[in-house]
Amino acid sequence: MKKVVKFGGSSLASAGQFKKAARIIRADKTRIYVVPSAPGKRYAEDTKVTDMLYSCYGAAIREKDFTEQMEAIKARYQEIIDGLKLSISLEEEFKTIRENFGKKIGRDYAASRGEYLNGKIMAAYLGFEFIDAAEVVRFDMDRLFDEETTNTLLAERLLNSSGAVIPGFYGAMEDGTIVTFSRGGSDITGSLVALAVQADLYENWTDVSGFLIADPRIVQNPKAIETITYKELRELSYMGASVLHEDAIFPVRKAGIPINIRNTNQPEDKGTLIVEGTCRQPRYTITGIAGTDSFVSITIEKAMMNSEVGFCRKVLQVFEENEISIEHMPSGIDTMTIFVHKDIFEEKEQQVIAGIHKAVHPDHIELESDLALIAVVGRGMKATRGTAGRIFSSLAHAHINVKMIDQGSSELNIIVGVRHDDFKNAIRALYEIFVETRI
Numbered sequence: 001m002k003k004v005v006k007f008g009g010s011s012l013a014s015a016g017q018f019k020k021a022a023r024i025i026r027a028d029k030t031r032i033y034v035v036p037s038a039p040g041k042r043y044a045e046d047t048k049v050t051d052m053l054y055s056c057y058g059a060a061i062r063e064k065d066f067t068e069q070m071e072a073i074k075a076r077y078q079e080i081i082d083g084l085k086l087s088i089s090l091e092e093e094f095k096t097i098r099e100n101f102g103k104k105i106g107r108d109y110a111a112s113r114g115e116y117l118n119g120k121i122m123a124a125y126l127g128f129e130f131i132d133a134a135e136v137v138r139f140d141m142d143r144l145f146d147e148e149t150t151n152t153l154l155a156e157r158l159l160n161s162s163g164a165v166i167p168g169f170y171g172a173m174e175d176g177t178i179v180t181f182s183r184g185g186s187d188i189t190g191s192l193v194a195l196a197v198q199a200d201l202y203e204n205w206t207d208v209s210g211f212l213i214a215d216p217r218i219v220q221n222p223k224a225i226e227t228i229t230y231k232e233l234r235e236l237s238y239m240g241a242s243v244l245h246e247d248a249i250f251p252v253r254k255a256g257i258p259i260n261i262r263n264t265n266q267p268e269d270k271g272t273l274i275v276e277g278t279c280r281q282p283r284y285t286i287t288g289i290a291g292t293d294s295f296v297s298i299t300i301e302k303a304m305m306n307s308e309v310g311f312c313r314k315v316l317q318v319f320e321e322n323e324i325s326i327e328h329m330p331s332g333i334d335t336m337t338i339f340v341h342k343d344i345f346e347e348k349e350q351q352v353i354a355g356i357h358k359a360v361h362p363d364h365i366e367l368e369s370d371l372a373l374i375a376v377v378g379r380g381m382k383a384t385r386g387t388a389g390r391i392f393s394s395l396a397h398a399h400i401n402v403k404m405i406d407q408g409s410s411e412l413n414i415i416v417g418v419r420h421d422d423f424k425n426a427i428r429a430l431y432e433i434f435v436e437t438r439i
């Protein structure tokens, strides 16, 4: 039996949190492979070390003096080292980092140092071997993740280890250039390590007692999900449930390795088990609710659109040419609406509109911004009639106007579009009807 344990930034933000993590690791001899994140927030208004590094590197790039910012980062680590009563020194490491910042060696290198240094401390504290992710997580020369090489490198390096710390979030190209995954990417590293060593379980330790039915920052004390399938989780994390990176599912899913989301502050809680399939019936019709609140909708109107062969393709081509990916596309007889992320669309707005005019000569194009999309997800929905009806009535009851509704053909999710201002209330209303009232 072997387990991979990933600790998120909130679990390693201070010496006190490090001690909790180490207690968890030492309590189970099968917890052999440890993937740490960089120190996260110690309290709500605190700054994550990754963000401190980005901002410090930003100053270096602008050729501003970054001494003070670098000292603040160093102080975060020194506080942990002192609190753990370790005799290691990071003086030399910081000297190198400062020099590399001066040489403007790369933004990804800068960000990766958060995990690198935390890994060094964690390895020293546990008495485990430190393995630099730059040696075992490979990106190709186009900065794309190289899954096959990584799997080989990790397996060769780790299989005989009796205790190893591999920092999360980054890897390197063959020439040593550091590349990071997108934000929250330590979850991906954990998953890659689990696949390479064919772990029995991938434990992902965070600051909540599992995947909760709704975002705890929106719904007060939401209930935890006991068991969730990879498919359901993918829908929820893609739609903004940030507890697990959306790409962390793929490596373990392939090998059927379950993920267990656990709480470092409450290790006695069972957390959430993420599995390929389960015969366990979910407790409620829905498994979870998640949403993101910055979409734009583009509605294209043209009489007789439905009989114009190739209309949709021509419109979609305009988005493709502008490298904008499409989130949803509900349509009517003479209208089609396209939902896209606001931040990506904003920069190219006028090009896209001009492109659509040129491509299909519409009667009218209407843009609506500040929209939110909410996904109601659950394997139990397939067997239950009237789910969409309940969604509508709960939102109507809360005086929320539904802009769009889209049911996936797998009947695993229903997506609802609402105004940005209604976003949180809509999630609360949906939680209320499916979980609290359970009618």
Ligand SMILES: Nc1ncnc2c1ncn2[C@@H]1O[C@H](COP(=O)(O)OP(=O)(O)O)[C@@H](O)[C@H]1O
Binding pocket: 007, 008, 009, 010, 011, 037, 040, 184, 205, 206, 207, 208, 210, 211, 212, 213, 214, 215, 216, 217, 240, 241, 242, 243, 244
């Ligand atoms: N459905 C959800 N269930 C649990 N946590 C969620 C959910 N949606 C959003 N979150 C947020 O995700 C946070 C945990 O993810 P993250 O901040 O990446 O943790 P870590 O630092 O441990 O990697 C929680 O503190 C919570 O605020």
Ligand SMILES: N[C@@H](CC(=O)OP(=O)(O)O)C(=O)O
Binding pocket: 007, 008, 009, 010, 037, 038, 040, 048, 050, 051, 114, 168, 169, 182, 183, 184, 185, 186, 187
């Ligand atoms: N430290 C990186 C990577 C990461 O995964 O962090 P966390 O586990 O704290 O979400 C970030 O802030 O994006």
